Each structure stands twice: as C-alpha cells, then as structure tokens.
Amino acid sequence: MRTRQKQGQRNGSAVVAVLGVISVIMIVSGMLARSATRQMRATQITREMLKARLIAESGLNKAYNAVKTDFDRLNGFTETLAFGGGSCTVRAEMLTSEDGRERARLVSEGVCGLGRARVSADLENVTRVLGDDQAGSVAGDYFDLLFDLLVGGILDLKGNFKATVTDIHANGNVKLTGSSNVDAMRVSSTGTIEWKKNDGTVTLLTNQSPVEILSAALTEAINAFIAVAEENGAVYARGSDIPSSPPGGVAVCTGSSDGWSKTGTGTFIFLGDVKLQGSGVNLTAQNGYPALIVLGTGEVKINANAVIRGAVIMPNASFHLNGHAVIYGAVLIGQGMTGNGTADLYAGDSGQGFSLPPTHQVEQDYVVVTAWH
DSSP: HHHHHHHHHHHHHHHHHHHHHHHHHHHHHHHHHHHHHHHHHHHHHHHHHHHHHHOOOOOOOHHHHHHHTTTGGGGOOEEEEEETTTEEEEEEEEEEOOOOOOOOEEEEEEETTTEEEEEEEEEEEEEEOOOOOTOOSSSSEEESSSSSHHHHHHHHTTTTTEEOOEEEEEOOEEETTTTEEEEEEEEEEEOOOEESSSOOSSSEEHHHOOSSSSSSHHHHHHHHHHHHHHHHHHHEESSGOOSOGGGEEEEOSSSOOOTTTEEEEEEEEEOOOOBOGGGGGGEEOTTTTSSSEEOOSSSSETTTEEEESSOESSOEEEEEEEOOOOSEEEEEEOOOOEEETTOEOOTTTTEEEEEOOOOOOOEEEEEEEEOOO
16 A cells, blocks of 8 residues: 555656656747747848838939939928838938038938838039030030930830830830830839830839929020021021031021921921921931930921931920931930831930030039938
8 A cells, every 4th residue: 555655656746747847848948939039020120120221222322313413303302212112201401501502411211111221411512514615625515314215204115116225214104015125224214114025134113203304404505506506607497498517517497397308417406396207317416416406395206217326305395216217326305205116226426415515504413422321
C-alpha cells in the first residue's frame, strides 16, 4: 500500500515537473514570438521610413523640374502626388531677401505606411540673358525647350510613325499604337500613357505636372526672330512672296499662306494659320535657328515627302504629321498632335532647342538649388 502511495507521489511530481517545463517553454516561446513580431514591425517601419524619404525626394525633384525655368510658378505652388505605395505633398515657401534676389524653398513631405519624411531645397532665381553677342560665334545663346517633343494636349502616335528622341512630354494623354516605333528615354504625361512596346528602356511617367508651352521667355525669343526679319525688310504679306533665302535668314508672313510650299534655307515665320503643300516643303534652318514658326491657332498639317531640318515651333496650333514627312529638330505644339503614316521625327543638330540671333537679348529664368535639407 505504501509502495503504491510513493509511486503515486512520484508520478504526481513528474506531472507537475512536466507541466512546469511546458509552462516555461510556452512563456519563452511567447516572449520569442513577441520579440520577433516587434523586430519584424521595427524592420517594416524602418523600410517605410526609408521609402517615405525616397518618395519625398522624388516629389521634390519633380517639382523642381517643373519650375526651374519659371520662378513665378513657385508663388502659391502646391502639389500632391502618388508614388509607389505612398504619397507626397510638395509646397513652395517664398523667402524674403535683403539683397533683392528672388529666393524660395520647396518642401516635400513623403508618407508610406507609418513612415514619414520631410526634405526641402532652397532655390534662387539666376536670370540668364540669352542672345548676347559672343566673340567668334555665328549665333547667340541657346534657348532650351527641355524636350525633343513638347505637346500642349493629347499626343496620338500611330500607323508606322517613327521617332528617335530623348524626352517627350504631353499636357494630356499619350498613345502609341499600331506599328509605331518610338525610341525615347523618357515619356511623361499629365494623364495616362498607352505605350504599345515597353521593354524597360523607356521611363513612362504619368499624372505629371503640366509644362508651360508659351512662356514669356519663348515669346521674347520669337519676337527676336521677327525683329531680325523687320530689320532686313523680310516681312511679306503673302506666303508666295517669301524668297527661298530671305535676307538676314528670317522671313515673316503676315497674310495668306494657303497651299504654301518652299524649298528654302532660313527661318520661316507665319503670324497666322498656314496650310502647307506637302511634298513641296523642304526647309533647312541656319545657324541653329528654328526652321518653322507658326503663331496661328488652326491645325497645321505636314505630309507627303516634306522635310524640315530645324526646330518647329507652333505654340498655339494643333499639329498633324503624316505621309512620309520628316522633321530633324525639336518640336513644340500648343494643342494636340497626331503622328501617322510613315512620318519620322529625329533629334536634330540643335538638340532640344535652338540658337538665338545675336544682339537680341532674351531673359530666361534659371532656378538653381543653393541648399538641400
């Protein structure tokens, strides 16, 4: 009997010991689990904080690119953007300056999950005077349009349209369909982008800020070319009166230009609408100047076998590039643009802009970063 009691006591003690061990294991396991959870959460928060900083920096860079040639846009500037699982809000603060210089600060606050980050950049407007005479130069300073193709509305490229450029932007949706083939590094849009072929070599940026088409500086630049024509008596009432090689290298048409065609060398400016006669158009710019400037608001069509060597500036018009027309140079369009047929667009010798005539000064904002925070 006593033997059984002792055996029972030993068994009871063993059960208690086992239960104690199990309890300790459960407590330790719980502590380890909570520690692992806390560590994972801390890692996630760290990751979200790093991502929030990257988002804030991306938003700041994007905002800077939108204002770097137009300081006035900073006044009241604010923008909220979505970036890869987070968002950022960018705002501008105008700064007072005792020396009279124009200064501002861009502040970007990024958010990703529980991550928060704030970055800022101090800016100063260093106005550049373009078009000063330079010893030994044929033309004056360079006017940068910042894009190979800049469109103020929808950009629709189809058919067998081809282009070899670097930067494209549209203040509207961008659409590339059919057998079109566009070799570009960056394509940006204020809306959506439908890109038929994207092998990863093209950076597509949607929902971007609109880019100003006809800035005060560009207006001054166009007026500088008109002044050259006026100084050389190269202002004509009809397109048919324009010579192939206008004096001073710039011609202005103030009146009718229906069915205009020309094989010419120089810069040809139309103050109103123009209708081009397809295969009869073969223009070559001089000294890095634009080849064609149209200030009318109607649609401009370039088709058939037209060839233009030099920048094309149409800050108020819509544009239809068709047939087997070819342009070698930057293109700026005020409204929408359609590219069709077998038309081609290539970066010209003047890059993303054009040279200004000497002795004609144009002031252009040049916003520089003086400090990062």
